[in-house]
Amino acid sequence: MYLDSNLKIEVLSSLLGEIIKPYNEKRCGSKADILSVDEFHLYNLIGRRQAYVKEFFIDEKEFFDPKYDYDFTNLSDSSECKRGGELYERPKGWYRMALKVKGKYPDGDTWLGTDGWRSHSVPGEWPVSYHGTSHNGAKGIIKSHYKAGDGSVHGRGIYSTPDIHVAEREEYAETFTSKTTGKCYKVILQNRINPENREVCQRSDYWLVPVHGRASAEEERQIVESSIRPYGILIKEINEEGDDDDGEINVMEAVMRMTKCLLKIKGQMRSQVNQDKN
Structure with missing residues (x-):
């Protein structure tokens, strides 16, 4: 997948x-008007941005790091991976x-692990989690209460998931149609989450970074920066009905696995019958 500058701006x-505009010193004036990666994190994770930001401008050279982009759209390798001691399902079908x-955080870059495959x-290093970006659903974010599993209340905080298939659900993932390409895309965030500040919910596919209701804006910022750090935006092309080829493949794979399982059980039963006859 090729993402030009216009499509990147549309994603943001x-x-x-x-409305995001690319920064141009001649047209935009003060660099104080540029939205930093920090502000982007806070806006997406807790719905908060600095009051002084009147318009959104992006300096792509300071915002994106193309040398760490990765095209997972045609990924065929199904090797088991781990990050931060947790299973990491690579985002097959997506572009990061x-x-x-x-170099952005005072505690260094250890949380990212080492470069390369x-x-x-x-x-x-910290485990990988995924974060829905829908304005109507999970725009992340801070929930007053959240019920999962059998209805237990897990509390206020930032929810993410280690399961990309959960994050990409329609109620979580943001979708949009590009004016640049005319195609429809789904977007989620890829994060690293501090295992020391993370709570595993009763449903193990939900992770919570607690944020108490009395937290000030500065305290929320500190909690976010020390607990959950987006390091990539994942984008995937989908068809007009909102389904994607990967979903169809997953269904087919599930049917094939079930068929193999049933055939195996049938074979075992037949073997048992033959033994009983003998």
Whole structure:
């Protein structure tokens, strides 16, 4: 998948629900008007942005980190991977636009792990989670209460999931039609989450970073930056009905697995009958 500058700007506009413009020093004036990666994180995770930001401008060179982009759209490798000691299902069918987060935090870059392909975890890195970006559903975000599993209340905080198939559901993932390409896309965030600040909900496919209701704006910022850090925006082309080829493949794979399982059971039963006859 090829993402030109216009499509990247459209992706950000869809995520923020605001018109984004590329920064141009001659037209935009002060650099204070530029939306930083920090502000983007806070806006998406807790719905908050600095009051001084009157318009959204993006300096792509400071916002994106193309050398860490990755095209998973035709991924065929199904090797088991781990990140931060947790299973990591690589986002097959998606394209990752990497955000410029290297060197951004005072505790260094250990949370990202080492560069390059590997199937194993490395010491100090954080697990991967995915975050829905829909304005109507999970725009992340801070929920007053959240019920999962059998209805237990897990509390206020930022929810994400290690299961990309959960994050890409229609009620969670943002979708938009590009004016640049005329195609429809689905968008979610790829994060690293601090295992020390994460709670695993009763439904293990939901992870919570608790944020108490009395937290100030600055305290919320500190909790976010020390607990959950988006490092990529995932985008996937879908058809007009909202389904994607990957979904069809997953259904077919499930049917095939079930068929094999039934055939195996049938074979075992037949073998048992033959033994009984003997």
